[in-house]
Amino acid sequence: MKKRVFVITGATGTGKTTVSDYLRDYYHMPKVITHTTRPPRKGEMNGVDYYFEDDTSFDKNHYLEQVAYSGYRYGSSHEGIDAGFEKNPYITIVLDTKGAITYAKELGDEAVIIFLTVSQNEDLIDRMTKRGDDTVMLQERLDSPEYRRDLTLPAELKNVAHVIVNDDLDSTKKKIDTLVTEILN
Numbered sequence: 001m002k003k004r005v006f007v008i009t010g011a012t013g014t015g016k017t018t019v020s021d022y023l024r025d026y027y028h029m030p031k032v033i034t035h036t037t038r039p040p041r042k043g044e045m046n047g048v049d050y051y052f053e054d055d056t057s058f059d060k061n062h063y064l065e066q067v068a069y070s071g072y073r074y075g076s077s078h079e080g081i082d083a084g085f086e087k088n089p090y091i092t093i094v095l096d097t098k099g100a101i102t103y104a105k106e107l108g109d110e111a112v113i114i115f116l117t118v119s120q121n122e123d124l125i126d127r128m129t130k131r132g133d134d135t136v137m138l139q140e141r142l143d144s145p146e147y148r149r150d151l152t153l154p155a156e157l158k159n160v161a162h163v164i165v166n167d168d169l170d171s172t173k174k175k176i177d178t179l180v181t182e183i184l185n
């Protein structure tokens, strides 16, 4: 059985975590917990949503890739990926588009890249506000080059990523079901 990592990418608020949680809950794909220096949002837990790090502890891990996003550091560790694959041949991870490009290059067709987008970018602000994002951090994020960059499918992922418009969650789940069936059979 060929190993696969389902990489969910796209702009903030497009629903990457929601889709990755769906793959974990309905397809029993272990979710790779990544590392960040960003402070936790309300309700987020260390070891569940992220490994929350400071600059010193962040540097102690061994990363397949790491990025800066809106002023904070994020990275996916070899240890986290290996731990996922020890449990199951199919795993899932949430990454920005820079990370997704690295996965596509490093892992080839072992990485199944799913790029999420929405029809109206304004909806993303609404979603993040409803999610309870801190207003100052939200504004910083909207002003960041990474946020703007991830609104568009990068050239490196054209003809590589499966693009899903996540306006309606039920229809997104159906598209994910079709894709998973296609890849796993």
Ligand SMILES: Nc1ncnc2c1ncn2[C@@H]1O[C@H](COP(=O)(O)OP(=O)(O)OP(=O)(O)O)[C@@H](O)[C@H]1O
Pocket (backbone or CB within 6 Å): 010, 011, 012, 013, 014, 015, 016, 017, 018, 019, 094, 127, 128, 130, 131, 166, 167, 168, 169, 172
């Ligand atoms: N199709 C949808 N319609 C409306 N709300 C949605 C939809 N999909 C997800 N959401 C909601 O939008 C919010 C953002 O979703 P989520 O946290 O999954 O996004 P994300 O891409 O992981 O964001 P980030 O990159 O900032 O972590 C959540 O509150 C989620 O419940």
Ligand SMILES: Nc1nc2c(ncn2[C@@H]2O[C@H](COP(=O)(O)O)[C@@H](O)[C@H]2O)c(=O)[nH]1
Pocket (backbone or CB within 6 Å): 010, 011, 012, 016, 034, 035, 038, 065, 066, 067, 069, 074, 075, 076, 094, 095, 096, 097, 098, 099, 100
């Ligand atoms: N390249 C990587 N991107 C990551 C990683 N962990 C999370 N992310 C992405 O960062 C942004 C911001 O995340 P948020 O939780 O602060 O909203 C988002 O696009 C995530 O997908 C990682 O290890 N590597």
